[in-house]
Amino acid sequence: MTLILSNDDVNDLLTMPDCIDALEIAYRELALGNGANRRRSDSVVQGSMQDTFYSLKSMDGIVPKFGVSAVRINSDIVSWPVRDGTIRREKVPAAPEKRWVGLVLLFSTETGEPLAIFPDGYLQRLRVGAANGLAAKYLARKDAKNVALLGSGWQASGQVMAITAVRDIEQIRCYSPNAENRIRFSDQMSSTLGIDVIPVDSSEQAIDGAEIILCATNSIDNILDDSLLEPGVHISSIKPSEISVPAIKKSDLVILHTHDDKPMHIVPPGLEVPDQKQGMGWHMMDNIDFDDLSTLPELIAGQVNGRNNDKEISCFLNNLGMGYQFAAAGGAFYKKAKLAGRGHELPTEWFTQDVHP
Amino acid sequence: MTLILSNDDVNDLLTMPDCIDALEIAYRELALGNGANRRRSDSVVQGSMQDTFYSLKSMDGIVPKFGVSAVRINSDIVSWPVRDGTIRREKVPAAPEKRWVGLVLLFSTETGEPLAIFPDGYLQRLRVGAANGLAAKYLARKDAKNVALLGSGWQASGQVMAITAVRDIEQIRCYSPNAENRIRFSDQMSSTLGIDVIPVDSSEQAIDGAEIILCATNSIDNILDDSLLEPGVHISSIKPSEISVPAIKKSDLVILHTHDDKPMHIVPPGLEVPDQKQGMGWHMMDNIDFDDLSTLPELIAGQVNGRNNDKEISCFLNNLGMGYQFAAAGGAFYKKAKLAGRGHELPTEWFTQDVHP
DSSP states (O other): OOEEEOOHHHHOOEEEOHHHHHHHHHHHHTTTTEEEEEEEEEEEEESSSEEEEEEEEEEEEEEGGGEEEEEEEEEEEOOOOOEEEEOOOEEEBOOOHHHHOOEEEEHHHHHHHHHHHHEEEHHHHHHHHHHHHHHHHHHSOOOOOOEEEEESSHHHHHHHHHHHHHHOOOOEEOOOSOOOHHHHHHHHHHHHSEEEEOOOHHHHHHHHTEEEEEEOOOOOOOOOOOOGOOOOOEESSSTTTSBBBBHHHOOOOEESOOSSSSSSEEEEOOOOOOIIISSOOOGGGGSGGGSSSSHHHHTTTTTSSOOOOOTTEEEEEEOOOHHHOOOOHHHHHHHHHHHTOOOOOOOOOGGSSOOOO | OEEOOHHHHHHOOOOHHHHHHHHHHHHHHHHHOEEEEEEEEEEEOOOOSEEEEEEEEEEEEEHHHHHHEEEEEEEEEEEEEEETTOOOOEOOOOOOOTTTTTTEEEETTTOOOOEEESSSSSHHHEEEHHHHHHHHHHHHTTOEEEEEEEEEEEHHHHHHHHHHSSSSSOEEEEEEOHHHHHHHHHHHHHHHHSEEEEEOOOOOOOOTSEEEEOOOOOOOOOBBBBGGGGOEEEESSSSTTSOOHHHHHHHHHHHHHHSHHHHHHOOOTTTOHIIIIIISSSSGGSSSOOGGEEEEHHTTSSSOOOOSSSSOEEEEOOOOOOOOHHHHHHHHHHHHHHHOOSSSEEOOOGGSSSSSO
């Protein structure tokens, strides 16, 4: 049977520590040459509604060790409204009932068959959190207790779930520009995690005394500059634009997520898509000698050294996601879902065939 | 509702002329900059069974004019047995009930929602046939009546369905190395098409007097050399290895399917995959000045000239498939399936979400 699973299933069954464990194994495998990741592609055309684009994003990965592969697909209506004086990328929930469309398809590497189909939303947050959590596990000071969190959205919650899974954190100070958001977020997270999450009025207040600084924003501008970095701190970002180039250059140790520097962009000639220029800040990476840097899989596999002492500044750039993460985390999730008897069971025959092209 | 459709639905509803019409419109759109195609990727790892590989292949495309996008996925167990003295690529039907796994996911570009999921097998044959049929429509002599068909397999049947849709063909002479296969194929096709399909004992017999030569084999060697080409003939192939480089160079007009010269290959370092070297003959294209050649979309959009007179030799190289074709043909199929009330209806809610990552 092929299972149709839901975000609720992911939320109920796959914990952040589960996801971290799965990715840790999978990253090591990848560094050892036992896996494959197909770089994300973003195909974009003019949208059917005024001032919109249609975007089809896909990425693939194979984790032989877990016996699974995955294709992750996002089918989005994207607009670029001006909010608070800044142009922002927004996905329009244009599917029925005002919903978004992101899917993971999971296949067996032993039989080829589709094992499961499910929305990507919750797994997306888990895998981003887990990647940055693993980076902190291997790079941050062992005695780190204070975290500065810049951001208070969906991804920020994944970041705090992950950092508390890899270090004995005592306090998280959260800053984001909107006071209401950071207060609500801090309240929620304090009760979820059972540790102090405190909203503060500035980045500086958040960062002062923190051994770990986590950036988790939608900002298209730098939010972390070199002047804010003290010896011994570990910094991490979920997109390249968050940490300034001088801050990256000030770091003693810089680890990337992947050597794929940016997605493949497929855009008809002449179509101007804002994202291409500024959305994620990939252009900033032009100023960094990318090929010289090592990756998280290499770090986890012990192919490069981590932190040498308590004075070094370490930096993790989650520069681009991997379809491979969806295979790894998706495989762990699927196993739990099968055991728990979750999901709508559909005949696998619907998704297989007796001819081969 | 999201529809789960089948190969039978494709077979019952989408005719070759339907598919040719849809692709003709879609190719023109692509040439005019109203569409997007993401190059095929082949990710390959060591298989779990002895002497096998696991291959995850994907390709995407968007046809705004039809309001659809598509992702096509193949999840295959591949082996390389020696058959009749030659090494051959074979897909192992390892899914339950000895089946293969190829899927098309169709999305709406207006709402982003998944419209349909169905196996790729029948649509695959239709879109390959339709591409070569369209090339013949624009390149072959208008008065062409005799076809040489080299090959007698699954793709060969698509080729004859397509050529008879674009020209008033009176006779098809079919050659393939195995006499039993070519006789069975010719019998079947004669009754299906209502025209003479005659099995012959050699390529030369098939080609003698033919205005159109269609290659449709699994051969990894050249099957059509320059010595066999008479003035005025139109030749076409479904993979680069079929037509020899001298035969391509002898042609007055050479049209490619796409400027994407080969798939992206994602293979772990050190893994030797036979396909990379010889499977499709992409390496042969190194001898052709690829960028100088025009493509089928450009030809259909009138951006380049077709045949100028009855003496020219024209050549179409279906060098690499496009996800875009699955969006175009899939969109036409989906429309018919909706009208006919086909498929299993699943709640679209299963494939959408109230969060966006």
